[in-house]
Amino acid sequence: MAQKFVTRKEDYSKWYNELVYRADLAEHSDVRGCMVIKPYGYAIWEKMKNQLDIMFKETGHSNAYFPLFIPKSYLSKEASHVDGFAKECAVVTHYRLKNAEDGSGVVVDPDAKLEEELIVRPTSETIIWNSYKNWIQSYRDLPLLINQWANVVRWEMRTRLFLRTAEFLWQEGHTAHATKQEAIEETEKILHLYADFVESYMATPVLKGTKTEAERFAGAEETYCIEALMQDGKALQAGTSHFLAQNFAKAFDVKFADKEGKLEYVWATSWGVSTRLMGALIMTHSDDQGLVLPPKIAPLQVVAIPIYKNEDQLNEICKHFKALENKLKALGVSFKLDDDDNRRPGWKFAEYESKGVPIRLAMGPRDLENGKVELARRDTRTKEIFDFNGIETYIKSLLTEIQESLFNRALEHRTTNTHLVDSYEDFKKQIKKGGFFMAHWDGTKETELLIKEQTQATIRCIPYNAPEETGKCMVTGKESKRRVVFAKAY
RNA sequence: CGGGAUGUAGCUUAGUCCGGUUAAAGUGCUGGUCUGGGGGACCAGAGAUCGGGAGUUCGAAUCUCCCCAUCCCGACCA
Numbered sequence: 109m110a111q112k113f114v115t116r117k118e119d120y121s122k123w124y125n126e127l128v129y130r131a132d133l134a135e136h137s138d139v140r141g142c143m144v145i146k147p148y149g150y151a152i153w154e155k156m157k158n159q160l161d162i163m164f165k166e167t168g169h170s171n172a173y174f175p176l177f178i179p180k181s182y183l184s185k186e187a188s189h190v191d192g193f194a195k196e197c198a199v200v201t202h203y204r205l206k207n208a209e210d211g212s213g214v215v216v217d218p219d220a221k222l223e224e225e226l227i228v229r230p231t232s233e234t235i236i237w238n239s240y241k242n243w244i245q246s247y248r249d250l251p252l253l254i255n256q257w258a259n260v261v262r263w264e265m266r267t268r269l270f271l272r273t274a275e276f277l278w279q280e281g282h283t284a285h286a287t288k289q290e291a292i293e294e295t296e297k298i299l300h301l302y303a304d305f306v307e308s309y310m311a312t313p314v315l316k317g318t319k320t321e322a323e324r325f326a327g328a329e330e331t332y333c334i335e336a337l338m339q340d341g342k343a344l345q346a347g348t349s350h351f352l353a354q355n356f357a358k359a360f361d362v363k364f365a366d367k368e369g370k371l372e373y374v375w376a377t378s379w380g381v382s383t384r385l386m387g388a389l390i391m392t393h394s395d396d397q398g399l400v401l402p403p404k405i406a407p408l409q410v411v412a413i414p415i416y417k418n419e420d421q422l423n424e425i426c427k428h429f430k431a432l433e434n435k436l437k438a439l440g441v442s443f444k445l446d447d448d449d450n451r452r453p454g455w456k457f458a459e460y461e462s463k464g465v466p467i468r469l470a471m472g473p474r475d476l477e478n479g480k481v482e483l484a485r486r487d488t489r490t491k492e493i494f495d496f497n498g499i500e501t502y503i504k505s506l507l508t509e510i511q512e513s514l515f516n517r518a519l520e521h522r523t524t525n526t527h528l529v530d531s532y533e534d535f536k537k538q539i540k541k542g543g544f545f546m547a548h549w550d551g552t553k554e555t556e557l558l559i560k561e562q563t564q565a566t567i568r569c570i571p572y573n574a575p576e577e578t579g580k581c582m583v584t585g586k587e588s589k590r591r592v593v594f595a596k597a598y
Numbered sequence: 599c600g601g602g603a604u605g606u607a608g609c610u611u612a613g614u615c616c617g618g619u620u621a622a623a624g625u626g627c628u629g630g631u632c633u634g635g636g637g638g639a640c641c642a643g644a645g646a647u648c649g650g651g652a653g654u655u656c657g658a659a660u661c662u663c664c665c666c667a668u669c670c671c672g673a674c675c676a
Contacts, residue, residue: 129609138667189676192676230676231676265599265673265674319676323676324676328676348676415635417633417634452636454635456636459637472635
């Protein structure tokens with residue numbers, strides 16, 4: 109009997125939560141808003157992390173590590189930055205506990221109060237720029253291209269597994285440049301790097317663009333972003349790259365001497381992607397049977413399940429699969445033979461399907477006799493019988509095909525759910541169904557806010573390099589030079 | 599922080615309104631036998647201070663009060 113799980117149609121948000129548990133990705137911890145990332149979930153994150161790390165290094169960046177704690181005073185050095193984060197900071201006020209006098213356990217020792225409170229980093233601009241002040245003196249020290257893999261804490265009011273947690277894992281790049289132009293180029297380079305990664309590896313199509321002033325990072329002059337459309341029609345911000353101008357250089361007094369010996373403030377960028385990408389991955393490809401993983405980031409690409417009635421059959425089947433394992437290994441394909449005798453085949457089928465393993469092989473006495481193997485595709489949920497000999501070549505090419513087909517499927521979903529709208533009445537009606545809406549906007553904060561209040565939709569981005577198209581703002585009728593992308597977002 | 603709901607075995611829940619044997623079931627877990635081509639069957643077992651505290655009562659999972667936690671809807675969300 110197949111266990112009954114909630115479908116996407118019945119309750120999308122419940123489906124998401126159940127899937128995270130069922131695929132063994134993560135679970136809620138006893139700490140509010142925090143999650144435990146389980147080994148399988150972490151393995152997927154590691155695949156993403158490793159690939160991104162390669163790409164950062166290929167583009168000249170180095171990894172470093174800065175402290176978890178930030179002196180409270182640092183945060184307030186950049187005015188808009190503190191405004192953006194102050195409301196969600198965890199604060200360390202004491203450094204010691206002691207036994208309660210009534211024996212009820214440990215209590216905070218009031219004598220151990222910190223002179224200056226420490227903030228648990230919500231992001232590291234301030235502590236990093238405080239170091240950069242000492243690292244940068246001359247144009248010869250630039251550009252400085254640093255990345256950090258870390259955890260950060262943002263005390264969110266409401267949390268969801270992977271999509272918004274109080275503590276999350278991410279990478280944050282922080283670069284310093286001699287010229288404005290170079291810093292902007294870096295910001296854009298990372299935008300394209302992120303888009304390339306999310307599309308090529310996660311098979312998730314993204315829109316590239318810039319944020320409106322209202323949605324911009326606290327302390328940035330320009331925020332570039334990639335936006336993905338989830339299956340339920342909501343948008344998910346998958347990554348951001350910020351042009352920080354000289355804001356942090358001025359706040360932390362970071363100047364360099366140029367070739368003429370003149371002192372200038374340096375130009376900065378910062379950029380990050382987080383474990384939220386896991387949420388994007390889940391909500392882009394998965395179905396009512398569970399997780400669906402693109403081969404390039406699946407921790408396991410091929411699983412083999414033997415079906416047998418006795419030990420001899422098992423041994424014979426395992427011999428075949430072990431030979432295949434070596435061939436696949438040579439082709440760079442990850443493979444696991446699940447010969448665990450405690451689980452029956454049907455259970456294993458369901459299990460690996462839940463976990464999104466792209467290809468499943470099964471071999472039983474019938475196949476053994478005929479030299480065949482059954483191959484099931486996770487993405488299409490189809491299965492076929494193939495000759496066992498030479499199956500490795502087919503598997504190798506099929507993985508590529510699955511990767512492409514997942515991307516195309518997601519792209520098609522986005523295309524059919526992207527609409528041009530010109531009247532606000534239409535917009536208000538259609539936005540309820542979800543999707544991306546390309547509409548004209550007069551460029552004012554007031555209009556943006558009004559739309560958000562009335563429809564809960566926000567401007568996800570002003571498309572990057574979008575062709576100019578004159579039109580009239582759908583709300584105020586004022587002039588507009590190009591369409592922007594509206595959606596309800598996570 | 600406002601509105602609503604919930605807390606009973608690892609998990610999902612019944613029992614609570616109307617107090618009364620040893621707190622029940624499914625699933626999961628342990629051992630065993632049969633099995634094995636889509637989440638197996640049977641047998642035996644372990645597993646709960648009924649979220650915490652105080653009170654009412656001969657007697658509390660059940661009634662009263664206080665506290666805590668979680669979830670949903672708002673507000674908030676680089």
